[in-house]
Amino acid sequence: MKTIATTLAALALFAAQPAFALEQSATVKVTKLMQAPSSWNGAPLAYPSGQAEITAMLIELAPGAETGWHLHSVPSFGYILEGELEVSLKDGAVKRLAAGQALAEVVNTLHNGRNVGRGPVKLVVFYAGAVGSTLTTKE
Numbered sequence: 001m002k003t004i005a006t007t008l009a010a011l012a013l014f015a016a017q018p019a020f021a022l023e024q025s026a027t028v029k030v031t032k033l034m035q036a037p038s039s040w041n042g043a044p045l046a047y048p049s050g051q052a053e054i055t056a057m058l059i060e061l062a063p064g065a066e067t068g069w070h071l072h073s074v075p076s077f078g079y080i081l082e083g084e085l086e087v088s089l090k091d092g093a094v095k096r097l098a099a100g101q102a103l104a105e106v107v108n109t110l111h112n113g114r115n116v117g118r119g120p121v122k123l124v125v126f127y128a129g130a131v132g133s134t135l136t137t138k139e
Helices: 003-018
Strands: 052-061 074-080 084-089 095-098 100-105 110-117 123-129
Touching: 052 084, 052 110, 074 095
Parallel strands: none
Antiparallel strands: 052 123, 074 100, 074 123, 084 095, 084 110
């Protein structure tokens, strides 16, 4: 009886642990880069309706370059590979990111990205849209 109770307690403890997409081992390292229910400005994220379509892009900005004011109508998530990026909102909010950092982009909110470093900015952006959806709209 004690063995069953011990086993049930261990199973309950195991079930309460967060699940990983890939189990870590001596030869596999798993690092969570980001988990967010909202964009960096605090707005909740919501997936668009329709047939899901994920788009991944590598975006590069030369030193001093800007993206120009634009918005995304679908959730997008970026990871900075190289450089220093500053993202500004029209209300004055600013988010600075460096290589190795991730962010949940703002949705339906005008913003501008600017390379504030001396070298290029390289970032990978994943868009969680729907087939036929517009990913980026310029101001």
